[in-house]
Amino acid sequence: MAKTEHIDIYNYKKQLERSIHLVKTSRMCEKNKNLIMKFIDYAFLEGRKPARIIKYTIVLRKIDAIIKKDFEKVNREDVEKVIRKIEKEDNSEWTKLDYKVMLKKFFRWLRKTEEYPEEVKWIKSKVNRSNHMLPEELLTEKEVKKLIEVTREPRDKAFVALLYESGCRIGEVLTLRMKHVQFDKYGAVIVVDGKTGQRRVRLVSSAPYLLEWINKHPLKDDPGAPLIINHLNKSFLTYAGITKTLKTIFKNAGIKKRCNPHIFRHSRATHLANYLTEAQMKNYFGWVQDTKMAGVYVHMSGRDVDEALLGKVYGLKEVMEEKEKQESELRPKKCPRCEEMNPPTHKFCGKCSMALDAKTAIELDEKRKESDDVITQIFKDPRIHKFLLEKLIEEGLGKKVMEIRKGRSQ
Structure with missing residues (x-):
């Protein structure tokens, strides 16, 4: 490359x-x-x-x-x-x-x-x-999700999600161009240029946010355009500019932890150290092969000790299995109707508007029931009933409304 x-x-x-x-x-x-x-x-x-x-x-x-x-x-x-x-x-x-x-x-x-x-x-x-920073000083997946939720700007949603999931250095993210992002059935792959040269980084949870942003990108037809663009001059965002944006997002989310771009990489490395080998960590985060950083993160995670004590010493394999089954807070939501992959913060499918989880579906049904009850109460008042019916007749909808009311009373 x-x-x-x-x-x-x-x-x-x-x-x-x-x-x-x-x-x-x-x-x-x-x-x-x-x-x-x-x-x-x-x-x-x-x-x-x-x-x-x-x-x-x-x-x-x-x-x-x-x-x-x-x-x-x-x-x-x-x-x-x-x-x-x-x-x-x-x-x-x-x-x-x-x-x-x-x-x-x-x-x-x-x-x-x-x-x-x-x-x-x-x-x-x-x-x-x-x-080193203590675990409670790092960002959790739940907090990253909160940062995304409070952000209205599609560009910033994509940036926060991408910065965390990729674990990339801030310079690697801010210098990405549109052509460096490729989508596939699993999500997306970005090609970043870092200290150890170019490397591919697999994305899953941030891919839906990236897709939403790219579809709204002011220069979406230009492969050479900056991915994380400065809206004012259509150029690359500076480190100072994105740091200012992050401070606003942290404040709106009510997160009082240290706010700087590197905390996302540090937090992500600490999280992935529970699952990846040192060799995989080096490749994913773009570290040179003789670095001790991967080992430091794996050591901090306590993964090896947990596996040895719980699995081998005490025979509590189910504890380790349960830990492995824990679902990520940032896992994309698959629509049960059209199978579209949606961002984890979405409640409804961006393609077909279907509710993406049982809680949202129940809440939607309850709101519909409340609306129906309100309409029923309105129609019980003869004056309002007469006034609305006259207006609907004027619009040629009177017959249709009567048919609906008749259907509800049956």
């Missing part, structure tokens, strides 16, 4: 220009400014991407603001001060790790040494695994 062109959903070009401008116009000493600019040039020569360069400028400006002295004169005591500040901030463990790694890299470059210099060598560059 051909490599797709690069699409900058983060607007890195402008971000980088602004980051460099902030360095040049900051209050730090000229010597530190020049060192940062030289380090940026070095990072570009190393092949670092704009996103990384932007982070370097943020971290180095932070260091300067904390220690307020020439970088060349920094000692271990100064670095300890920086680390204490980083640890106290309300950032994720991965963000703190990033800061530490960049701090060490900068001073190794500055000291022109092969090994990390003494002032930063002691810094631990590993994430504390105990600080």
Whole structure:
């Protein structure tokens, strides 16, 4: 498959220009400014991407603001001060790790040494695994369903459903074009371009939402059009734009958990770790084969321990079988009349209007009965009866109404 062109959903070009401008116009000493600019040039020569360069400028400006002295004169005591500040901030463990790694890299470059210099060598560059998000901090299928239900915009319904089920990185989803979606009898398949190259991702629960959105897409006849389109300029939605949209959806759904695009991937990986092998997880989520991420998610799910204890130690196989039979909250609904596959949040078939479950059918019957009772009560009032009948006769419907009433009284 051909490599797709690069699409900058983060607007890195402008971000980088602004980051460099902030360095040049900051209050730090000229010597530190020049060192940062030289380090940026070095990072570009190393092949670092704009996103990384932007982070370097943020971290180095932070260091300067904390220690307020020439970088060349920094000692271990100064670095300890920086680390204490980083640890106290309300950032994720991965963000703190990033800061530490960049701090060490900068001073190794500055000291022109092969090994990390003494002032930063002691810094631990590993994430504390105990600080991973807890299960209650992740999105459940029920909550994802709620997010879809409160969303009126077909594009956003499709986006939320797709982002969760696919488990794709936000960049992989926002750069999809119409031609990258193919429907089949099981749902749909998308082709995404990620860190490990292109891969196929099977979709089932989000396929009906995607189909609804594509049928209403303003550029549905253009294979090259963005799938998740910006309604204003008909271009790709930016990361900032979709994050703002997600915050509104979370608020409307009353979900107070952390709101960012990555939580969907994290939640989906945690859920699928109960069912897929590590090899399957790597393929599905687009991880490199030597990554430990799949193993981390499988470990967090407790699947292996459950199977060993319940199935082998205690012989409670029925517990495991019951767990496997649990139906997904996001399973598409098949119409009993026309067999059309409908989104899990729909109550009626989009094709033939048939009620999709027993509860909806009963509620519909009750509403019809209420309507019939109201009409019957209305007709019991002779004045209303006479007035309506006269009006219906004027419209040529009087005879038909009398026949209906006669049929009901029999």
